[in-house]
Amino acid sequence: GAVVSQHPSWVICKSGTSVKIECRSLDFQATTMFWYRQFPKQSLMLMATSNEGSKATYEQGVEKDKFLINHASLTLSTLTVTSAHPEDSSFYICSAGITDTQYFGPGTRLTVL
């Protein structure tokens, strides 16, 4: 149990385009999901907390207009990177929680050319 999936697993896009990443909890419902970004050889950095039915809460320094988050249902949250640029290239990982434990998706590798 407690499986979280992400789609796509990797994406390559041109600078200026937008990319949508999906995060799904497959066997449980999650009112809260989290989005992280991880640069090479670094730890996970929380970008935002995604709340079902309400606006996401963004961490300091994360542009909410650039990283659009939608939590449409108890099993799906999406992260859209708008007008992507090469510096947005990173590994994006979502997680969903059950009680006090978070389970992570397999991540999405974004490369912006």
Next chain:
Amino acid sequence: GQQLNQSPQSMFIQEGEDVSMNCTSSSIFNTWLWYKQDPGEGPVLLIALYKAGELTSNGRLTAQFGITRKDSFLNISASIPSDVGIYFCAGQPPNFGNEKLTFGTGTRLTIIP
């Protein structure tokens, strides 16, 4: 964002050796979690600790929640090749309703043939 102090940063060991790593914080946590991340994948939960002083095992892995609630350690006994990867600790603060995790900087484990 805030990060936990995790040490060592990297370890080079021979197969069969025992491994020990720890995390420390200046603030207390209600929950300590240990994750393992393989290259290009999301973190996988190894052990979850919910009470100060708690000692929990998962096969060859043993982790403890420090009595001061400001630290935790993870031990791996008789290491095998599949133990290679990056290990992260993560803590959840005692704020009611706050599920956000703070991550350690990671320990990269390499097994020398």
